[in-house]
Amino acid sequence: MTYTDIEIWLIIVVLAIGTFLIRFSFLGLIGNRKGPPWVLRHLRYTTVSVLPALIMPLVLWPSATGGEPDPARLAAAAMALAVGYLMKSAIGAIVAGMGTLYLMLYVTG
Incomplete structure (x- = not known):
């Protein structure tokens, strides 16, 4: 058309x-x-639910590998999750994930 x-x-x-x-x-x-308290309570979790939904397909089925899971991306996601959980720092999680991804891509070729 x-x-x-x-x-x-x-x-x-x-x-x-x-x-x-x-x-x-x-x-x-x-x-x-001002919204009702129950609506405000639920809206606090919007970012926490949307970001993983945007990121997980890129980790599990990355287009760079033809849709196949990649150990480098899985390790980077695990490191970012661990650092974010332990340090409670989004910037720390991003830096740790990026560093792990680049290191793993360098090591695995």
Whole structure:
């Protein structure tokens, strides 16, 4: 199916308006109001649940290895998890994970 330039721009504008309205419904309309305690308690865990969901596919099925699990990436994820848990430091976990990944890639070739 081929689209003209006008149709492509119309699709982009409609999607932009749609995503703006979705975000505005949360941030603009109810963003400055105090929510119920049970909602605020659940919202604290949003980052904790979203970040692993974004990272785990990259660790278990990395495109760099054709979708096969890689010992270097598994070791880096384990190190980042351990450092993050023990030190309670996101920066420390990132640095430890990156260092482990680069070291393992260097060692395994």
